[in-house]
Amino acid sequence: MPIVNILVTREGTTPGADRTTADQKAAVYKGIADLLFNVMGKPREDTTVIFHEHEIDDISQGGVPLSAYRRHRARVGMTDA
Template sequence: MPIVNILVTREGTTPGADRTTDEQKAAVYKGIADLLFDVMGKPREETTVVFHEHGIADLGQGGLPLRDYRASRA
């Protein structure tokens, strides 16, 4: 049984959105199940996808809090 973990920041993809919508998550779940079936022959009904959303303060990149890293690259 494939288990796929998706980790994203808790930021929306459109202005004013503060998280991934249920509709977007559903599309990700279907897309991952379809991809694993198409590429590896894994049955869709056996594929589990776990969606993790994290606050931006919970992540770091390049040795910095993610917010500071992004500011340094802007």
């Protein structure tokens, strides 16, 4: 039985959104079940997906809270490309 953990920050992807929508989560769940079926032959009904949303400062990168890391990257002109 595949168990997949998805960890994201609690930030929306569109203006005014402050978290992942139910429709976005449903698309992620389906996409992961389809991927595991298509690549590994794992039955969709056996795939469990756990979606974790975290406040941005519950995550650290580069030894600082993620919000500070992103501000620093923006100041020095780095992108997430």
